[in-house]
Amino acid sequence: MNKLFYLISSIIIILGVISCNSAKNVAYIQGAGENDMAGYVQTSPMYDARILPKDLLTITVSATDPEAVKPFNLTVPSLTTGSSTYSQPALQKYLVDNNGQINFPVLGMVTLSGLTKREAETKITGLLQKYLKEPPVVTVSFVNYKISVLGEVARPNTFTIVNEKVNIFEALAMAGDMTIYGKRDNVKVIREDADGNQSVIVLNLNDPSIIHSPYYFLQQNDVVYVEPNKTKAKSSEIGSATSLWISGTSILISLAGLLVNILRK
Template identity: 60%
Template sequence: MKKRSIIILLATAMLASCQSYKKVPYLQDNPVISTEHHETTSLYDARIMPKDLLTIVVSCPEEPELAEPFNLTVSTPVSNTGNKSLTSQPALQQYLVDNQGNIDFPVLGTIHLGGLTKGEAEQLVKDKLAPQFHRAPIVTVRMVNYKISVIGEVASPGTFTISNEKVNLFEALAMAGDMTIYGIRDNVKLIREDNAGKREIITLNLNDTDILQSPYYYLQQNDIVYVTPNKTKAKTSNISTSTTIWFSVVGSLVSLASLIIAITK
């Protein structure tokens, strides 16, 4: 009877272990998935939103003097610790997109770029500049403050600046050192705010390969990814907190008892 009970307990433990493991790997339900059609028809391109910081460079090899008024620079102070002198280093002017999606650009004035992709913004500025040049100028638009945040059950939570303006969920997790073993793979929260200021919270299942086809697979600027902890982590946290409080109380009581003994002697 005792042997039978032991066997049942071992079998239960093994089944629980297998069940826990099934929740750990990413993209586990299908060994092969094709995204060729999806990628061909819907390549991701970030769109400009309010509060984005942009740099816009205008160049024209044939008429460089005509491009100069459109490439403003600002002086950046640089400290020299040796003699405590300050020098200035020129940097490109950055343009803040206002709440209406507009920027104030030299000569051209107000330009509405909100909601446009990088390529669409470059074409719009190029079209507006056309009357100023005899040959078509080259316009390059970059987002300076394209960043995302990853918090919760990851190895190194933080905010990360993305230089190429394109990042997916798994790349974001890799930047944060990946999920810990306590992170719930099928209950990842994505917090997103659109250009109208409306916020939404989306629940994502990273165990499911369908995530590769999700419209939330690629992150937008200022997205927040929150990896929720499992029950084991929560219980461990409670135990740790309770133990700390308990030791603190015991320490205080011991100190109080020692003080009373010293006084009564």
């Protein structure tokens, strides 16, 4: 009986070690306990999205005299769903071309690429002042601020970001979080810059300093790819169900054989 007790104890210890190792691989932001969080507190500038080529913008110009700013607020007719009749017109959307410019009413071609929304509003306001008696209020908004998340996540998809600000953890949350097979220390972000150059950035989400990375906040049109770990890669070769069945059967057979040998002695 002592041998059986030691055998069972050993199995429990081994399973405990395996589960601890698995937990270490799954947890985000490791090593940032209550006592050492002060080491990770830093003052960082607030993130602000910058306009890029192929962004779609809406630009509204307002003033106390609506007629004075009417030439700067172009509208397009919008069709009512399921009907051929027209409903209330919608504001004209402006596509930023490959040169980073938009064709704005009266002003003509205006370069906005690389500017934040506030900077773009300030620039357009300055250009409009010579056409208006009073400084207008210009509001710039993104129409197509989207990011995509795919790979080892629960719900891969493309998501529209309403507030134009999203970090890597928020993006994963929208996709239902990573599965247990996702590699937390090797998450890839595919990004295209204003010149059309694409790059792949690797992020380690186990590292607490990730919150200070310049890539912590995602940019419009970023693609987040979660790579599968070795366990998922191996199981995919023969199918996850078959793999689990074979593993479970092998363990049971091994345990049964050991118990039979012990009880015979």
